[in-house]
Amino acid sequence: MAGLRRRGEELEDALLTAAWAELLDVGYPRMTMENVAARAGTSKPVIYRRWPTKAKLVIAALAHNLPLEDADIDTGTLRGDLIELVGRGIKRFGRVPGDTMPGLITETFREPEVFEELRGRLRTGEIIEHIRPLLTRAVARGELRTDQCSDRVLRVPFDLLRSETLLYGVMIDDAAITAIIDDITLPLYRLHCG
Amino acid sequence: MAGLRRRGEELEDALLTAAWAELLDVGYPRMTMENVAARAGTSKPVIYRRWPTKAKLVIAALAHNLPLEDADIDTGTLRGDLIELVGRGIKRFGRVPGDTMPGLITETFREPEVFEELRGRLRTGEIIEHIRPLLTRAVARGELRTDQCSDRVLRVPFDLLRSETLLYGVMIDDAAITAIIDDITLPLYRLHCG
DNA sequence: GAAATGAAGATACGATCCGTTTCTTACAGT
DNA sequence: ACTGTAAGAAACGGATCGTATCTTCATTTC
Known part of the structure; x- marks a missing residue:
């Protein structure tokens, strides 16, 4: 949209950080892929191209943030x-x-x-x-x-x-x-x- | 349907037993209210009239079966x-x-x-x-x-x-x-x- | 510098399942 | 027999997972 399209590590960092923030905000069961994507300023498929399930995304976010x-x-x-x-x-x-x-x-x-x-x-x-x-x-x-x-x-x-x-x-x-x-x-x- | 309609304790026992069997069969996340009802030979509202959530049903089933x-x-x-x-x-x-x-x-x-x-x-x-x-x-x-x-x-x-x-x-x-x-x-x- | 490749991002979809609503029908107490 | 309460069937709304489609940008390659 704004002609700025992130890639690679920058994008991945944004996703893991967003996932972590979402986790802290609403907890595991209420954390949704949709909201994580929105918080990172992107959309779901971008997440699913990297982590096949919510569980794997969260595990990655844990490792990244802790x-x-x-x-x-x-x-x-x-x-x-x-x-x-x-x-x-x-x-x-x-x-x-x-x-x-x-x-x-x-x-x-x-x-x-x-x-x-x-x-x-x-x-x-x-x-x-x-x-x-x-x-x-x-x-x-x-x-x-x-x-x-x-x-x-x-x-x-x-x-x-x-x-x-x-x-x-x-x-x-x-x-x-x-x-x-x-x-x-x-x-x-x-x-x-x- | 078959003109046999259970009530009270008999029905409640059937529901808790069905919930337990379902739990053993497929585990917590794959246990559905729909299937529990079907296994007990009844339907979802009958469950929800007794336990307001899946969690409460499972807790009751634990107490009943253990x-x-x-x-x-x-x-x-x-x-x-x-x-x-x-x-x-x-x-x-x-x-x-x-x-x-x-x-x-x-x-x-x-x-x-x-x-x-x-x-x-x-x-x-x-x-x-x-x-x-x-x-x-x-x-x-x-x-x-x-x-x-x-x-x-x-x-x-x-x-x-x-x-x-x-x-x-x-x-x-x-x-x-x-x-x-x-x-x-x-x-x-x-x-x-x- | 232009074409080709590949991923980003938006949107919509199918499927599942929770919990609710509506309506009909059987059973129990009087 | 009459009446009220709860059983049972069916369908619905809403949330959310994971997928598929399609356009658009950016990077790579010639």
């Missing part, structure tokens, strides 16, 4: 490191509308490929690789004896937080975090690695 | 009791299609009233009241010193199982259960109540 800050954590104590790591996780996911993950899980449940992609982003792989370095450093400091323990034990703080996030809404305050770390996670780690 | 067996558990040890309790939980939720809970959460997120109802069924109330008696009995036997500990600690086994169920599908084997009980739950309970 980059993993893999910055090293080193507060000097295992407790401090854990609180920092979990806090970042909360801050990161706190920005995701609470209905997004359930929405994605529901929609992709019957599509193994997309569901796998989603699981991969939440599951062991990513999370464990963030926790284990903290343990290793704690061992180096003498706080623990070994960093060898099962993934299931390592995952505990994140599994608990995810459970609370999904069920109780997104708001998790500092008291909840310290409770999960001090009352549950640290004792477990000490038991298994101390 | 009765809480509140039968007392007393295996003689806290470990045995916990494994039994968790096992029942798994058997119970293992029959719920994996996409049902996320589907309900997604759809009811913007409807505080229904969402509250759903939370109430999963959260503290129900679950805690099932775990605490086991603790009390363990105290009576001398296995623990007190049954006073935070709800969050008590909930741990169920939160972990829910997390695994949501992310990894419904299949949770006995090894996972005993790992959650022996490596995580019991040590925590002993720490906080021993």
Whole structure:
């Protein structure tokens, strides 16, 4: 219309940003492809040429707008490191509308490929690789004896937080975090690695 | 049409049973009110006269088809009791299609009233009241010193199982259960109540 | 610089499904 | 038998997904 036609990365950025804004504004179920297109100043087919479904668009928007800050954590104590790591996780996911993950899980449940992609982003792989370095450093400091323990034990703080996030809404305050770390996670780690 | 018109409880049972069967067959997102009505041998308005939304129908169907067996558990040890309790939980939720809970959460997120109802069924109330008696009995036997500990600690086994169920599908084997009980739950309970 | 290629953007469409409305007809209580 | 309430059938409006069509611009290629 205005003789200005975006292409490539510029257009893609606009779409993912629009999708993210729409998600924040109205939540997953009320986010429509039509509105995302309108917000990006374009039309639906432009979206569908890139992402075949709403679920895949949202997954792409998540990755685009919630980059993993893999910055090293080193507060000097295992407790401090854990609180920092979990806090970042909360801050990161706190920005995701609470209905997004359930929405994605529901929609992709019957599509193994997309569901796998989603699981991969939440599951062991990513999370464990963030926790284990903290343990290793704690061992180096003498706080623990070994960093060898099962993934299931390592995952505990994140599994608990995810459970609370999904069920109780997104708001998790500092008291909840310290409770999960001090009352549950640290004792477990000490038991298994101390 | 055939001159046979059901009423009251009989009809309601047929509807809830049909909803449950439909849920098992095709999962939450593909379950339609139309098909539920057809399966029950009736029509949509009959459903909508009882439950105003799909979400409420499904919640009712869950309650109808997954009765809480509140039968007392007393295996003689806290470990045995916990494994039994968790096992029942798994058997119970293992029959719920994996996409049902996320589907309900997604759809009811913007409807505080229904969402509250759903939370109430999963959260503290129900679950805690099932775990605490086991603790009390363990105290009576001398296995623990007190049954006073935070709800969050008590909930741990169920939160972990829910997390695994949501992310990894419904299949949770006995090894996972005993790992959650022996490596995580019991040590925590002993720490906080021993 | 002109032609060819390919994607942008607008519009409209088919399909599905929710929840509602309307209307007829059977059953229950009096 | 009479009457009111709810069952059941059918059709509708609205939203939204994903697709198809067609024109128009921009980039690439000669």
